[in-house]
Amino acid sequence: MTQGIRRTAAANTAAIVILCFSLLVIHLPGSAALAAGAFEPDRIILNLTETPATSMAVTWRTAGKIKDPKAQIAVALASPALDEKAWTVDAVTESVTLETGKTVSAHSVVFQSLQPETVYVYRVGGNDVWSEWNQFRTASAAPKPFRFLYFGDPQNDILSKCSRVFREAYRRAPDAAFWQFVGDIVNNGENDSEWGEFYGAVGWAPRATPFMLLPGNHEYKKNPAPLAGGNGGEQKGLSRYWRPQFTFPLNGPAGLEESAYYFDYQGVRFIMLNGTEKIEEQARWIKKVLSNNPQRWTIVGIHQPFYSTGQDRDNIYHQKLFTPLFDKYGVDLVLQGHDHTYGRTHKVRNGKKQDINARGTVYVVTVTGPKQYKPSALYEKLMAKTGTQTQLYQVISVDTNKLTYESYTVTGELFDSFVLEKK
Ligand SMILES: [Fe+2]
Numbered sequence: 459m460t461q462g463i464r465r466t467a468a469a470n471t472a473a474i475v476i477l478c479f480s481l482l483v484i485h486l487p488g489s490a491a492l493a494a495g496a497f498e499p500d501r502i503i504l505n506l507t508e509t510p511a512t513s514m515a516v517t518w519r520t521a522g523k524i525k526d527p528k529a530q531i532a533v534a535l536a537s538p539a540l541d542e543k544a545w546t547v548d549a550v551t552e553s554v555t556l557e558t559g560k561t562v563s564a565h566s567v568v569f570q571s572l573q574p575e576t577v578y579v580y581r582v583g584g585n586d587v588w589s590e591w592n593q594f595r596t597a598s599a600a601p602k603p604f605r606f607l608y609f610g611d612p613q614n615d616i617l618s619k620c621s622r623v624f625r626e627a628y629r630r631a632p633d634a635a636f637w638q639f640v641g642d643i644v645n646n647g648e649n650d651s652e653w654g655e656f657y658g659a660v661g662w663a664p665r666a667t668p669f670m671l672l673p674g675n676h677e678y679k680k681n682p683a684p685l686a687g688g689n690g691g692e693q694k695g696l697s698r699y700w701r702p703q704f705t706f707p708l709n710g711p712a713g714l715e716e717s718a719y720y721f722d723y724q725g726v727r728f729i730m731l732n733g734t735e736k737i738e739e740q741a742r743w744i745k746k747v748l749s750n751n752p753q754r755w756t757i758v759g760i761h762q763p764f765y766s767t768g769q770d771r772d773n774i775y776h777q778k779l780f781t782p783l784f785d786k787y788g789v790d791l792v793l794q795g796h797d798h799t800y801g802r803t804h805k806v807r808n809g810k811k812q813d814i815n816a817r818g819t820v821y822v823v824t825v826t827g828p829k830q831y832k833p834s835a836l837y838e839k840l841m842a843k844t845g846t847q848t849q850l851y852q853v854i855s856v857d858t859n860k861l862t863y864e865s866y867t868v869t870g871e872l873f874d875s876f877v878l879e880k881k
């Protein structure tokens with residue numbers, strides 16, 4: 459009994475010590491950072507809107523729930539007194555349940571009423587935890603020369619073997635207006651850690667330069683049944699992570715919000731297609747987008763290529779639906795992935811090779827990541843350049859009358875190039 463009382467007293471003393479220590483820890487400066495970890499903005503990514511001269515979208519995520527998710531923005535100053543000039547925009551938030559069962563919060567803001575060709579500084583946060591201040595530049599409201607980067611499938615060993623491609627691309631074109639991806643960003647779109655690898659591989663680039671992405675078949679939940687009439691169909695719905703982690707224009711066909719859309723950038727209409735589902739709907743939609751196009755240049759992005767470059771592959775269904783429209787409305791360039799090889803056609807019209815000065819569309823397949831397929835000879839008569847076992851990135855520059863395309867190996871050699879001219 460006595461011993462028992464002694465034990466109780468000792469336990470009480472221990473409890474008081476633990477309580478005091480806990481209070482002390484809670485008030486230590488370092489513990490604020492620990493608590494803040496859950497509110498730390500992560501996976502911050504800029505996306506272009508339909509009006510890139512006057513608005514910009516940013517999306518990020520936090521492990522914990524935020525009471526007041528928001529972003530701040532100001533015209534960038536050389537002075538560090540950024541807080542004084544910034545205005546605050548409330549974020550839209552949604553909960554995302556990871557495949558592990560854990561729930562995180564995805565936040566987004568669209569900055570509106572911006573000035574064209576202006577550098578802005580912004581940060582994102584909430585619960586008194588902020589990201590760093592990042593800068594981006596709005597587009598010109600009128601046609602003006604610019605360049606952008608184009609990447610094929612990263613997909614595998616994203617952190618280990620794709621990081622160097624992104625870094626070399628940035629080194630060559632640090633002023634790229636945006637980075638264009640054409641799907642199979644990851645191998646399993648439902649695996650959150652693969653998306654984490656992607657953000658690790660691109661580092662701070664998407665915080666300063668908008669990323670434009672469209673989904674590949676690997677961003678779809680896996681289903682062994684192939685897409686009716688087409689190649690590359692791992693249907694059963696877009697990855698749960700696609701829409702929460704990006705903020706793309708909502709101008710695509712119904713049911714394909716943020717996976718098929720278009721935007722105009724300084725004289726170029728960019729049309730992003732989702733090659734994995736609702737193909738006929740997109741053919742009807744793109745006809746309207748192409749027939750009502752005031753831009754001088756037109757570039758289409760899609761994951762599954764119209765003229766396959768990978769062995770034993772042919773997307774004839776896609777080809778028959780879309781290429782006559784590209785012929786009719788004069789699409790200049792089509793950016794594709796999926797076949798894990800390189801293949802760039804001559805100008806093509808009615809399925810046939812055209813002279814460089816004739817009307818026609820150039821179709822490109824390229825690859826960023828380490829997965830590389832055997833090439834196909836199926837469309838070799840159309841091809842101007844093919845290759846495989848080569849990690850690549852592309853710099854595309856557009857001027858009023860001239861489009862210059864350059865493909866570089868990750869080690870810096872010019873792998874392919876061509877020029878398109880308009881009179
Ligand atoms: Fe792929």
Ligand SMILES: [Fe+2]
Nearest residue numbers: 642674675796
């Ligand atoms: Fe693919």
